[in-house]
Amino acid sequence: MRSSAFAHPNIALVKYWGKSRDHPSHLNIPTNDSVSMTKESINTAESGIDLITHTTIDFSDQYDKDMGFLKSDDDLVPFTEIQMKRILKVVDALRKIAGSSLRFKMMSQNKFPTAAGLASSSSAFAALATCVSNALGLTLDNVELSKYARLGSGSASRSLHGGFVCWNKGDSHDTSYAEQICPCNEFNISAVIAVINRDEKAVSSDIGQETAHTSVFNPVKIREAQKQAVEIKKAIQNDDFTTVGQISEKSCLYMHSVMMTSDPPLFYWNPNTLKVIKAVVATRNQFLHTYKTIKKGIDQKEKDGIECYFTVDAGPNIHCLCRTEDLDEVQLMLQGIGIPEKNTVRVRQADYGSKVVDQHLF
Numbered sequence: 001m002r003s004s005a006f007a008h009p010n011i012a013l014v015k016y017w018g019k020s021r022d023h024p025s026h027l028n029i030p031t032n033d034s035v036s037m038t039k040e041s042i043n044t045a046e047s048g049i050d051l052i053t054h055t056t057i058d059f060s061d062q063y064d065k066d067m068g069f070l071k072s073d074d075d076l077v078p079f080t081e082i083q084m085k086r087i088l089k090v091v092d093a094l095r096k097i098a099g100s101s102l103r104f105k106m107m108s109q110n111k112f113p114t115a116a117g118l119a120s121s122s123s124a125f126a127a128l129a130t131c132v133s134n135a136l137g138l139t140l141d142n143v144e145l146s147k148y149a150r151l152g153s154g155s156a157s158r159s160l161h162g163g164f165v166c167w168n169k170g171d172s173h174d175t176s177y178a179e180q181i182c183p184c185n186e187f188n189i190s191a192v193i194a195v196i197n198r199d200e201k202a203v204s205s206d207i208g209q210e211t212a213h214t215s216v217f218n219p220v221k222i223r224e225a226q227k228q229a230v231e232i233k234k235a236i237q238n239d240d241f242t243t244v245g246q247i248s249e250k251s252c253l254y255m256h257s258v259m260m261t262s263d264p265p266l267f268y269w270n271p272n273t274l275k276v277i278k279a280v281v282a283t284r285n286q287f288l289h290t291y292k293t294i295k296k297g298i299d300q301k302e303k304d305g306i307e308c309y310f311t312v313d314a315g316p317n318i319h320c321l322c323r324t325e326d327l328d329e330v331q332l333m334l335q336g337i338g339i340p341e342k343n344t345v346r347v348r349q350a351d352y353g354s355k356v357v358d359q360h361l362f
């Protein structure tokens with residue numbers, strides 16, 4: 001009973017950061033709704049980054065224990081005990097509903113840096129839930145599977161779907177699920193990721209989030225996120241890029257304010273993160289200034305700057321959100337501040353989040 005899946009990571013526009021303390025922690029019930037875009041990379045050859053996770057799992061009575069491996073081009077490393085524990089949260093829950101006691105061998109490959117703020121856990125656990133369910137002969141739809149991906153990693157629940165996705169926080173295993181709110185390409189937005197550090201982050205998001213409740217700003221962030229999720233859904237459906245960009249930046253800053261004021265404080269940014277953030281704000285201000293002062297009759301080409309916005313997850317890398325037609329200009333702007341093309345990843349919306357494929361890793 002072997003099955004494989006591909007899954008794309010997602011970038012949160014309204015952020016999840018913090019699990020509800022009113023529910024058992026293993027359920028990963030978040031404190032607020034979150035909204036994301038499932039993404040795939042465009043310039044994979046130049047950046048060496050392909051935003052996709054490929055996972056294969058085989059259940060068989062030939063195996064006397066559960067085994068998992070992380071595969072790279074030239075290496076095969078067994079998952080650590082901590083990583084296996086997370087994997088087992090998803091597999092055990094699905095084994096239970098399938099009534100199976102078979103052991104497994106599993107292999108997973110990320111075609112991009114693992115744990116460096118490019119949301120590898122989102123695609124990893126989405127791919128896992130999809131291939132486990134398929135291998136066990138279950139026929140769960142992607143909304144149902146999002147609940148199982150959530151058990152491994154919260155943000156993974158959103159990677160079951162393509163396009164734009166909302167994870168409704170809910171208040172139980174059954175009511176905390178992700179659903180698509182807008183299909184791919186019905187809203188015009190893309191992004192350039194400035195990859196300023198490919199190393200594994202020092203504090204993983206599951207550990208970092210444990211202290212979110214210690215920040216005095218956390219209740220405000222939770223309250224605002226609930227409003228932002230409602231507003232951003234409307235803005236996405238109305239193709240209102242300005243509102244989506246403004247909400248995304250605010251949500252990112254509220255989350256990082258919570259991180260920085262938690263006990264102990266958490267700083268995911270480095271000096272280059274701030275350099276890119278400032279450049280994004282400067283080019284946007286230039287755009288808004290020319291846009292406001294532009295007189296009727298002046299050629300549109302005289303407009304200067306770019307309408308773009310930033311968002312940063314739990315790492316130093318920045319997503320510069322822009323309209324698809326502005327991708328070249330955003331990349332040039334990043335080159336102008338010393339971020340070479342090889343350290344940027346252009347991303348577009350992915351039309352699927354996670355799906356079963358015929359290619360197997362073993």
Ligand code: DP6
Pocket residue numbers: 011012014015016017028034119121122152153154155156205206207209313314
């Ligand atoms: C900063 O989903 O990685 O990317 O549920 O503990 O696995 P766990 O955390 P994870 O949290 C990432 C949060 C974020 C924002 C977001 O994706 O909403």
